[in-house]
Amino acid sequence: MAQVKYVSASRVYTKGAPPAVDGLDLDIKDGEFMVLVGPSGSGKTTALRMLAGLEPLDGGRVEIGDRDVTFVPPKDRDIAMVFQNYALYPQKTVAENMGFALKMQGVHKEERDRRVREAARLLDLDDQLLSRKPKALSGGQRQRVAMGRAIVREPQVFLMDEPLSNLDAKLRVQTRSQIAELQHRLGITTVYVTHDQVEAMTMGHRVAVLSGGNLQQCASPRELYENPVNQFVAGFIGSPAMNLQTVPMVDGGVKIAGTVLPLPGPIRAAAKTAGLSELVLGIRPEHLHLANGSGELPGDVILVEELGADALLHVRLAGGGDPVVARAEGRRPPALGAHVTFRVQPDDMFAFHPVTGARLAA
Amino acid sequence: MTVVEDLAPTPNVQVVPRGVNRREQWQRRLPLLPALIYIVVVTQIPFLVTLWYSFQSYFFDVPQPAHFTGFSNYTTAFTNAAFRGSLVRSVVMTATSVIVAMLLGVAFAVLLDRKFFGRGVARTLIITPFLVMPAAAALVWAGPMLDPNFGLLNWLLEPFGVNHVAWLSTHALGSVIVVMIWQWTPFMTLIVLAGLQSQPADTLEAAKVDGAGAFATFRELTIPHLRPYIELGILLGSIYLVNTFDQVRLMTNGGPGTSTTNLPFYLYQQVNFAFNVGGAAAAGVITVILTIIVATFALRMFARVFQFEEAGA
Amino acid sequence: MTAATLRSTSKDPRRAREMAGRVGWGIVAWVVAIAFFIPVLWMVITAFKPESAAETWPPQFIFRPTLAEFRLVFSGWGPFVTHSVIATVGSTILVLLLGVPASYALSVYPIKRWRDGLFFFISTKMLPIVAAIGPLYVIAVHTHLLDSIWLLIILYTAMNLPLAIWMIRSFMLEVPSELLEAARLDGAGRVREITGVIMPIISPGLVSTALICVIFAWNELFLALNLTVTNAATMPMYLISSVPQEGLYIAHLSAAATVASVPVIAVGWIAQRSLVRGLSMGAIK
Numbered sequence: 013m014a015q016v017k018y019v020s021a022s023r024v025y026t027k028g029a030p031p032a033v034d035g036l037d038l039d040i041k042d043g044e045f046m047v048l049v050g051p052s053g054s055g056k057t058t059a060l061r062m063l064a065g066l067e068p069l070d071g072g073r074v075e076i077g078d079r080d081v082t083f084v085p086p087k088d089r090d091i092a093m094v095f096q097n098y099a100l101y102p103q104k105t106v107a108e109n110m111g112f113a114l115k116m117q118g119v120h121k122e123e124r125d126r127r128v129r130e131a132a133r134l135l136d137l138d139d140q141l142l143s144r145k146p147k148a149l150s151g152g153q154r155q156r157v158a159m160g161r162a163i164v165r166e167p168q169v170f171l172m173d174e175p176l177s178n179l180d181a182k183l184r185v186q187t188r189s190q191i192a193e194l195q196h197r198l199g200i201t202t203v204y205v206t207h208d209q210v211e212a213m214t215m216g217h218r219v220a221v222l223s224g225g226n227l228q229q230c231a232s233p234r235e236l237y238e239n240p241v242n243q244f245v246a247g248f249i250g251s252p253a254m255n256l257q258t259v260p261m262v263d264g265g266v267k268i269a270g271t272v273l274p275l276p277g278p279i280r281a282a283a284k285t286a287g288l289s290e291l292v293l294g295i296r297p298e299h300l301h302l303a304n305g306s307g308e309l310p311g312d313v314i315l316v317e318e319l320g321a322d323a324l325l326h327v328r329l330a331g332g333g334d335p336v337v338a339r340a341e342g343r344r345p346p347a348l349g350a351h352v353t354f355r356v357q358p359d360d361m362f363a364f365h366p367v368t369g370a371r372l373a374a
Numbered sequence: 375m376t377v378v379e380d381l382a383p384t385p386n387v388q389v390v391p392r393g394v395n396r397r398e399q400w401q402r403r404l405p406l407l408p409a410l411i412y413i414v415v416v417t418q419i420p421f422l423v424t425l426w427y428s429f430q431s432y433f434f435d436v437p438q439p440a441h442f443t444g445f446s447n448y449t450t451a452f453t454n455a456a457f458r459g460s461l462v463r464s465v466v467m468t469a470t471s472v473i474v475a476m477l478l479g480v481a482f483a484v485l486l487d488r489k490f491f492g493r494g495v496a497r498t499l500i501i502t503p504f505l506v507m508p509a510a511a512a513l514v515w516a517g518p519m520l521d522p523n524f525g526l527l528n529w530l531l532e533p534f535g536v537n538h539v540a541w542l543s544t545h546a547l548g549s550v551i552v553v554m555i556w557q558w559t560p561f562m563t564l565i566v567l568a569g570l571q572s573q574p575a576d577t578l579e580a581a582k583v584d585g586a587g588a589f590a591t592f593r594e595l596t597i598p599h600l601r602p603y604i605e606l607g608i609l610l611g612s613i614y615l616v617n618t619f620d621q622v623r624l625m626t627n628g629g630p631g632t633s634t635t636n637l638p639f640y641l642y643q644q645v646n647f648a649f650n651v652g653g654a655a656a657a658g659v660i661t662v663i664l665t666i667i668v669a670t671f672a673l674r675m676f677a678r679v680f681q682f683e684e685a686g687a
Numbered sequence: 688m689t690a691a692t693l694r695s696t697s698k699d700p701r702r703a704r705e706m707a708g709r710v711g712w713g714i715v716a717w718v719v720a721i722a723f724f725i726p727v728l729w730m731v732i733t734a735f736k737p738e739s740a741a742e743t744w745p746p747q748f749i750f751r752p753t754l755a756e757f758r759l760v761f762s763g764w765g766p767f768v769t770h771s772v773i774a775t776v777g778s779t780i781l782v783l784l785l786g787v788p789a790s791y792a793l794s795v796y797p798i799k800r801w802r803d804g805l806f807f808f809i810s811t812k813m814l815p816i817v818a819a820i821g822p823l824y825v826i827a828v829h830t831h832l833l834d835s836i837w838l839l840i841i842l843y844t845a846m847n848l849p850l851a852i853w854m855i856r857s858f859m860l861e862v863p864s865e866l867l868e869a870a871r872l873d874g875a876g877r878v879r880e881i882t883g884v885i886m887p888i889i890s891p892g893l894v895s896t897a898l899i900c901v902i903f904a905w906n907e908l909f910l911a912l913n914l915t916v917t918n919a920a921t922m923p924m925y926l927i928s929s930v931p932q933e934g935l936y937i938a939h940l941s942a943a944a945t946v947a948s949v950p951v952i953a954v955g956w957i958a959q960r961s962l963v964r965g966l967s968m969g970a971i972k
Contacts, residue, residue: 402796402798405792409808412785413807413811413849421818423826426822488709489709490712490717493713495720496716496719499721503723503727504955505948505955507944508906509923509926510926510948513926513944514730514940517937518730524744526746529745556726559723561966564966568966617815617817641818642820642909642913644821651825657818658815658821661817662814662815662818666814
């Protein structure tokens with residue numbers, strides 16, 4: 013069994029400074045693909061390195077399987093890691109790179125070669141590449157060698173630190189699905205760090221969103237998308253991002269776009285309980301429906317981004333404020349400068365506390 | 375499903391790569407010329423003159439002017455045990471110093487690579503021997519350090535049973551070599567240290583995760599990484615150490631007997647005491663030829679060091 | 688957001704072991720550093736001794752320090768130090784003047800056979816200057832340059848130029864090519880490119896190179912010994928002259944040695960980073 017547990021894990025770099033990772037509690041199931049996502053500085057890489065044993069813990073503990081590995085050196089944790097810049101051994105051939113860990117374990121040459129060749133086949137690496145050195149390989153090939161080096165070890169846990177960030181866009185999309193498929197086939201518990209929320213959403217069984225060293229929410233991609241627990245998660249997950257605006261409360265709703273938008277009952281009640289006079293309203297772009305003149309929210313189109321299947325409209329709502337983004341049909345989007353109106357379903361509205369960011373009435 | 379191939383359109387104009395045109399080529403050569411001409415004049419002319427004199431019999435202390443004497447200087451040099459001996463001693467001294475200095479250099483670089491209290495000061499102390507004037511180092515080692523009667527070394531080693539050893543008499547060659555090593559280890563240390571500090575940190579972490587302990591990491595990753603640095607150190611160190619003169623002249627004056635006479639000192643003696651310009655010239659030419667032979671082996675090493683420094687633009 | 692209670696380092700066995708290791712190896716490093724430095728220290732200590740205290744057994748560590756030997760050294764060093772300074776500074780300037788353009792031609796916009804050029808320069812260092820000392824003497828006599836400071840400047844420049852070219856070249860290779868392209872687009876000619884763009888960027892490298900040249904020129908003995916007598920005698924020669932035929936001289940020698948070495952040691956200590964950079968060529972990547 014190779015579940016992974018972070019129990020109140022903390023890491024502080026300088027005494028007195030805010031922790032890089034602050035009391036992280038995370039349970040990762042055996043065979044799960046867990047993605048740690050967040051902006052830079054959120055502590056996701058530090059958390060991964062704590063699991064690898066490359067960063068010490070200043071508080072709490074880490075468990076792999078049922079073992080407390082907090083004080084165990086990396087080589088005894090039965091993990092394998094794919095580094096952001098691949099960290100391939102420059103003076104060794106691809107085969108030697110992939111077989112290095114096995115060599116350290118004392119595995120015999122024939123067995124080593126067999127496992128290396130197997131992993132190479134799995135990753136679509138040509139036999140002739142095996143005798144080349146890393147600097148003679150393309151970026152994509154190097155990335156696969158880095159993966160191969162991890163796979164060969166058949167560890168209990170895979171750790172991946174933004175392995176796709178150095179690839180060009182097209183290759184990234186391709187490799188993304190390959191990694192997900194590979195993990196599914198091998199069934200090894202994987203902890204994957206990325207700052208790209210699209211990667212997080214498409215690859216993970218569950219996604220843990222971190223910010224400022226703290227876990228914001230850990231749930232399935234769908235759950236994160238439909239039920240964000242606070243403003244940070246709501247604004248981070250989803251592309252294009254959810255429209256968020258601070259709006260004053262009025263009787264029955266909020267004032268926005270020069271008009272009163274009615275809020276659903278539960279939200280109004282939660283706001284009243286918290287004694288708020290304003291809140292942060294969140295509406296996803298696809299939930300702003302174009303209504304030919306009959307919608308509640310009027311505005312002017314200031315930019316049209318044509319994506320082919322869809323179009324993204326940047327609209328300045330009447331009454332000023334930051335422009336909102338709305339998703340529209342790709343075929344005949346409104347023209348630049350056109351006056352449009354939007355309709356919103358009450359169920360599609362999110363509201364957040366203006367100070368704490370917590371979701372009002374989940 | 376038909377596949378449409380992307381065919382490059384045939385060019386209308388015949389395009390022939392021209393590279394850099396002639397005028398540009400000369401423009402590029404221009405900045406090099408002052409240095410090139412200077413070096414050619416200052417180094418090649420003396421060499422040609424040396425070649426000329428090697429075929430002459432020319433002595434400073436004799437009224438006769440220089441006169442042609444064919445290969446006699448060369449045969450004398452080849453049959454001269456003193457000359458051959460000095461060549462051998464040069465090789466021994468250079469090879470020993472370079473190898474030991476490099477071994478120590480690697481060890482010291484590894485020590486200086488980790489952080490510890492006062493690392494900067496420790497490094498400053500270690501590089502000082504390289505900065506000390508070799509003549510000063512030679513005289514200080516000969517007198518205050520190694521003298522049998524008041525030298526510091528004998529005093530430090532007394533508890534170990536060493537009794538007023540006259541190092542420069544009984545262990546002359548070793549003493550000279552020790553000073554050479556003392557002065558050049560810092561050089562090797564700094565070069566290797568630069569190599570250690572240029573090792574990418576994430577490869578070392580990957581090795582940690584892959585199960586390599588400290589020794590295994592050093593053997594499998596660090597040493598291969600250090601290879602070009604070590605080669606550079608050995609190459610440059612050899613170039614300078616083969617010309618060692620100060621220590622020989624000032625510590626032992628080539629002696630006792632000829633036991634510490636290396637090539638520079640031998641030639642110095644020929645010119646200044648035997649006043650034998652012709653003989654020294656022939657010996658010099660032979661040295662140059664031998665050096666060229668060794669250098670062609672070094673050229674292969676060069677190629678690898680050069681590999682890392684590709685010219686651009 | 689949990690406020691986690693933090694654990695002290697000593698309770699973590701891995702980190703505790705790491706710390707102990709670090710302290711242990713630190714001590715070894717210090718022992719090595721001090722051992723290496725002792726001869727220099729001894730030289731300086733002996734320089735402050737009166738002669739009577741310099742040649743004793745056991746060697747004295749407590750004594751009444753005196754500046755007498757230093758005073759003697761300073762009273763005699765005038766011409767020697769002047770010649771050393773002129774030869775060192777002069778040759779270093781000449782090296783930079785010749786070396787910068789040459790390195791440029793071997794790195795930034797290289798000539799076609801740059802490898803041959805570079806190898807030629809290095810090869811002149813590989814051929815021992817000692818081999819030509821006799822003929823050099825003869826040439827010096829004929830050109831009336833014997834015992835002239837100009838001869839030393841000329842020869843020291845030739846001695847340091849190959850290494851300087853190699854070093855400066857490696858620093859020039861580090862200049863990002865985009866900067867050079869931008870300068871070209873802005874209309875900079877070759878000279879402007881070197882002086883305006885390249886030299887400011889490599890100026891630390893130039894300092895390193897100059898430092899190395901200064902060290903080798905200041906410390907040079909062989910050529911000075913053979914080709915000068917009085918009019919161009921340098922500090923190393925002064926040092927040799929402090930060893931008399933008879934009588935006590937150890938303290939005086941130590942003082943002379945200290946004075947002769949201090950300039951380069953001081954410069955090397957102060958510009959240590961620069962020196963390290965230069966010695967490791969900065970650019971063996």
